[in-house]
Amino acid sequence: MSELELRDISKNYKTVQALKDFSFTFTPGVYGILGPNGAGKSTMMNIITDNLKQSSGTVFFDGRDIRKLKKAYRAHIGYMPQHQGVYGELTLNRFLYYMASLKGMNKKKADRQIAEVLERVNMSDKRGMLMGHLSGGMKQRALIAQALIGDPDLLVLDEPTAGLDPKERIRIRNLISSVARDKIVLISTHVVSDIEFISKEVLFLKEGTLLRSGSVAELCWEMEGRVFELYIAPEEVLAVEERYKCSNMSSEAEGVRIRLISDSAPQGAVSVSPSLEDLYLELFE
Ligand SMILES: Nc1ncnc2c1ncn2[C@@H]1O[C@H](COP(=O)(O)OP(=O)(O)OP(=O)(O)O)[C@@H](O)[C@H]1O
Ligand SMILES: [Mg+2]
Known part of the structure; x- marks a missing residue:
């Protein structure tokens, strides 16, 4: 080998x-x-x-x-x-x-x-x-x-x-x-x-x-518990992006679904399982 x-x-x-x-x-x-x-x-x-x-x-x-x-x-x-x-x-x-x-x-x-x-x-x-x-x-x-x-x-x-x-x-x-x-x-x-x-x-x-x-x-594993998804109104997007490292965003019936990295859960956010993309964002953005 x-x-x-x-x-x-x-x-x-x-x-x-x-x-x-x-x-x-x-x-x-x-x-x-x-x-x-x-x-x-x-x-x-x-x-x-x-x-x-x-x-x-x-x-x-x-x-x-x-x-x-x-x-x-x-x-x-x-x-x-x-x-x-x-x-x-x-x-x-x-x-x-x-x-x-x-x-x-x-x-x-x-x-x-x-x-x-x-x-x-x-x-x-x-x-x-x-x-x-x-x-x-x-x-x-x-x-x-x-x-x-x-x-x-x-x-x-x-x-x-x-x-x-x-x-x-x-x-x-x-x-x-x-x-x-x-x-x-x-x-x-x-x-x-x-x-x-x-x-x-x-x-x-x-x-x-x-x-x-x-x-x-x-x-x-290191991102476990630090990746969240959140529904927000379109006019809140800028403020959220300013505050957190954000990745995927999609427009849905409930509002804008946004994926973000945070040490603690933002209000109304649900924890999701981390992907390599999240670590990339954390290290490089
Ligand atoms: N021949 C060279 N002379 C001087 N500096 C160089 C030379 N080749 C690369 N560098 C510098 O070395 C660093 C690393 O470059 P390198 O090309 O290895 O990066 P890379 O990760 O492949 O980037 P990219 O994703 O843009 O291809 C950069 O700062 C680059 O400017
Ligand atoms: Mg290269």
Whole structure:
């Protein structure tokens, strides 16, 4: 069973410290990495995939320093960066062969792998299309397909659902969860629902620091008894929003139903069971 350990990782850019003494051990399963813009998610993923050198600390794969493993380590990784180079002029097929060759695969092995990953992402019939002509959702799936070539033990996906509509998000989520078996899968996102139901553990990252980590149930526990729902009149919404951290709001016959976080129950409010979204609100808003 593979294991990835980040030990005391820091990354300093000229003026910002993007990661501060970050330590965590990943084992096979899906990990959701949540954090606002600039939290250090991409920095962490770039260091894990050996595309960026940390300022201090060590990354171990199966107990060995990845900087010493080099090529042997790269063979284990599938990586979907947040910002992709432009391959608009290549067909999907050419793109995948190109990526397979970068992974050092011969033609025969590439043939088999490419057929398999295209099947996985349901794009076998799109082989001949130019990358530049794919829709946003298709492009994301093509990029995931590229990451899957070689059946990596470690799959690192930096915001794989960025810019997708809700239906495509669900497709990608199901796809990721279906390939996740026996692999360490890291997914960064701003959208809690992308990872809430498929993650073994969730990490909350803010300004380079790991604020929380654990299973969804463990993480929600700290919000127990602090999440409420309340019916109010439309003209009260502003005042309530000023006073509390508020999330879901819906207009109903009884008035506006509002979900909020509070240490004690506001007048007329009922306690509800907390979700990961509530913790996200608590930590980041
Ligand atoms: N090459 C760089 N040079 C200088 N600063 C950088 C560089 N790359 C990232 N940073 C800074 O490091 C911090 C972390 O950035 P990073 O891209 O890792 O965050 P992120 O969590 O991936 O954000 P987002 O959700 O916007 O993708 C930010 O303050 C960013 O401005
Ligand atoms: Mg990023």
